[in-house]
Structure formats: C-alpha cells, structure tokens
Amino acid sequence: MSASPVIHLIGAPTDIGAADRGASMGPEALRVAGIDRALRAQGLTVLDTGNLIGPHNPWQPPACGYRHLPEVIAWNTAVHQAVGDALRAQALPILLGGDHCLAIGSLSAVAQHCRAQGRKLRVLWLDAHADFNTHTVTPTGNLHGMPVACLCGKGPQALTTLGGPAPQLQPSCIRQIGIRSVDAEEKRLVHQAGLDVFDMRYIDEYGMRDAMRRALEGVDADTHLHVSFDVDFLDPDIAPGVGTTVPGGPTYREAxxxxxxxxxxxLLASLDVVELNPAFDERNRTAEVAVDLIESLFGKSTLMRR
Incomplete structure (x- = not known):
C-alpha cells in the first residue's frame, strides 16, 4: 500500500441484518456530516463511488435461525466485489454501512487480498458486541450479531466461503475492543475460539492506551490493518444514533x-463504518462524532508536544 492511497467511499445502504430499521440511511448521514471533506482536509484524495444496490429489506421473521439470509448473502456479495475491486486498484476502501453483517463481505475481500499478496492481517473490531452468535444460539436470528462467527467459519456456507475456503479469518488475527454486551451462549463460543477481547472492564482497569498497545502488538510494515468500526462502540451519551445502544462505552477522549x-x-489499509442509524439520532450528532473520529484515524491529532 502506498503512503497516501486514494480513498474509495463505498456506500451500502441496507439494514438487512439489523434488529431495527434505519441503518440503511447511514451512508448518506456520513456524507451529510462531511466525511469526504474531512478526509480531504488530511491531504487525501477521495473518490466517492456511490451506493451499492441490493435487495430491499422484507422484514420477515427468522427461518432456520437466520433472518433475511438470501438478502444478506446478496448484499455481502456486492460488498465483497466492491471492496476487492478497490484493493486491486491499490485504493483504501471505506465501507459506509449499513449494518455490521456487511463486514462479512468486506473482510472476506480483505482476507482474500492479503492471502494473494502474502501479507499478514490484523483486524481491530471496535464494538459493544462480540458478534459471535450462530444460528443455534442467537436469540434473534439477526445476522448483524454473527459476522465474526461467519468470518471464522461458523455460519452458512455461502457466507463462510465468500472469499475462498472457510474460514476467512483466524481468530488469532482479531482484536475486539470496547465489548460490553455478550449473550451467554455467545460468550462460550468466544472463549472456545480464543478471541482476544479487550472489554470495557479491561479498559476501566488498565486504560485505553494499554488496550490499544496490546491490540497493536506485532503489527509491522508487512501487516494489512483493518478497522471495523461499529458506531455502538461509543458510549450512547456521545453517540445515541445506533439501534443497539449499550451504556458504559468509551468516552470521546478514550475513542x-x-x-x-x-x-x-x-498502517490502516481498510475500514468499515457501520450501524449508524439516523432514525435514532439527534440532528445528525452521531454521524458528526463518527466523522470526527474517522478524521483522527487518518491523522488529525490533538498532539501538541513535539
């Protein structure tokens, strides 16, 4: 990856995997909040590729433990192709979601690209939830609670093999940060998989600095760093515009x-921004906070010392 790759903004306006309607409006809310302008302010070249097209949300109950599975497959197939195309063009893809099930398509493309390039992959999963449910333990059937499990090979074959033979990711390349809501059976699966989780108790006890230092250990110039940023990672006091708020998240300064x-x-080489739900927001406040944090991901700093 070059020092300053072109940024490809890829909109995926769907709430197909979510518990509530509204995340489909997330990409436009991020555009209204000035994501393009904020990235350009960091000296980056930005290409907004527009929105992907996929099936509408039929709003049906789960079938065999999965809700809207055919539609989720269709959307993730489109995301996989778009993110893969951006990476092959040596661009840095930013997926504008949409709900977090879309990370299956995004990270399948990233993992496939890393295998083809012979590069290591590190995934930072910023989220209130572990997203490691399966169809046998999910309380809802909503696939936005299953992307990490699917990427680790636990899920329907059409999703687990999207970028090649399953699994797309080894648990050893994932670091989860900010976790504070995990279903009981899901917790068992997380422990079984051996995921590295820096939950909010860890952050309370040791601080965000130590959590991030450990989460980034081993990352080097040969590492593709992917961030999957679920906006519900943030405390609801600063980010109310999500469908699944969980109190006690990172403060603005911690974030x-x-x-x-x-x-x-x-080393940031790809990014998901998901679960922004303007239907629950206050005058686009959460989108503005998200854009501010994304700008920091690309170099805006509060650092004053030399």
Missing part, C-alpha cells in the same frame, strides 16, 4: 486516543 494510536502506526 480519540484509540483512533490516534491506530493512525500512529501508519
């Missing part, structure tokens, strides 16, 4: 430190 430490590596 800024997280983003700045990622930026300090200079």
């Amino acid at each position: 800024q430190l997280c983003m700045e430490m990622i930026a300090d590596t200079g």
Whole structure:
C-alpha cells in the first residue's frame, strides 16, 4: 500500500441484518456530516463511488435461525466485489454501512487480498458486541450479531466461503475492543475460539492506551490493518444514533486516543463504518462524532508536544 492511497467511499445502504430499521440511511448521514471533506482536509484524495444496490429489506421473521439470509448473502456479495475491486486498484476502501453483517463481505475481500499478496492481517473490531452468535444460539436470528462467527467459519456456507475456503479469518488475527454486551451462549463460543477481547472492564482497569498497545502488538510494515468500526462502540451519551445502544462505552477522549494510536502506526489499509442509524439520532450528532473520529484515524491529532 502506498503512503497516501486514494480513498474509495463505498456506500451500502441496507439494514438487512439489523434488529431495527434505519441503518440503511447511514451512508448518506456520513456524507451529510462531511466525511469526504474531512478526509480531504488530511491531504487525501477521495473518490466517492456511490451506493451499492441490493435487495430491499422484507422484514420477515427468522427461518432456520437466520433472518433475511438470501438478502444478506446478496448484499455481502456486492460488498465483497466492491471492496476487492478497490484493493486491486491499490485504493483504501471505506465501507459506509449499513449494518455490521456487511463486514462479512468486506473482510472476506480483505482476507482474500492479503492471502494473494502474502501479507499478514490484523483486524481491530471496535464494538459493544462480540458478534459471535450462530444460528443455534442467537436469540434473534439477526445476522448483524454473527459476522465474526461467519468470518471464522461458523455460519452458512455461502457466507463462510465468500472469499475462498472457510474460514476467512483466524481468530488469532482479531482484536475486539470496547465489548460490553455478550449473550451467554455467545460468550462460550468466544472463549472456545480464543478471541482476544479487550472489554470495557479491561479498559476501566488498565486504560485505553494499554488496550490499544496490546491490540497493536506485532503489527509491522508487512501487516494489512483493518478497522471495523461499529458506531455502538461509543458510549450512547456521545453517540445515541445506533439501534443497539449499550451504556458504559468509551468516552470521546478514550475513542480519540484509540483512533490516534491506530493512525500512529501508519498502517490502516481498510475500514468499515457501520450501524449508524439516523432514525435514532439527534440532528445528525452521531454521524458528526463518527466523522470526527474517522478524521483522527487518518491523522488529525490533538498532539501538541513535539
């Protein structure tokens, strides 16, 4: 990846995997909040590729433990192709979601690209939830609670093999940060998989700095760094515009430190921004906070010392 790749903004306006309607409006809310302008302010070249097209949300109950599975497959197939195209063009894709099930398509493309390039992959999963449910333990059937499990090979074959033979990711390449809501059976699966989780208790006890230092250990110039940023990672006091708010998340300053430490590596190579739901927001406040943090991911810093 070049020092300053072209940014490809890829809109995926769907709430197909979510518990509530409204995340389909997320890409436009981020555009209204000035994501293009904020990235250009960091000296980056930005190409907004527009929105992907996929099936509408039929709003049906789960079938065999999955809700809207055919539609989720269709949307993730489109995301996989678009993110893969951006990476092959040596661009840096930013997926504007949409709900978090879309990370299956995004990260399948990233993992496929890393295998083809012979590069290591590190995934930072910024989220209130572990997203490691399966159809046998999910309380809802909503696929936005299953992307990490699917990427690790636990899910329907059409999703687990989207970028090649399953699994797309090894648990050892994933670091989850900010977790504070995990279903009981899901917790068992997370422990079984051996995921590295820096939950909110860890952050309370040791601080965001230590969590990020450990999450970034081993990242080097041969590492593709992917950030999957679920906006419900943030505390609802600063980010109310999500469908699944969980109190007790990172503060604004903790989130800024997280983003700045990622930026300090200079290795960010792909990004998801998901679960922004303007239907629950206050005058686009959450989108503006998200854009501010994304700007920090790309180099805006509060650093005053030399």
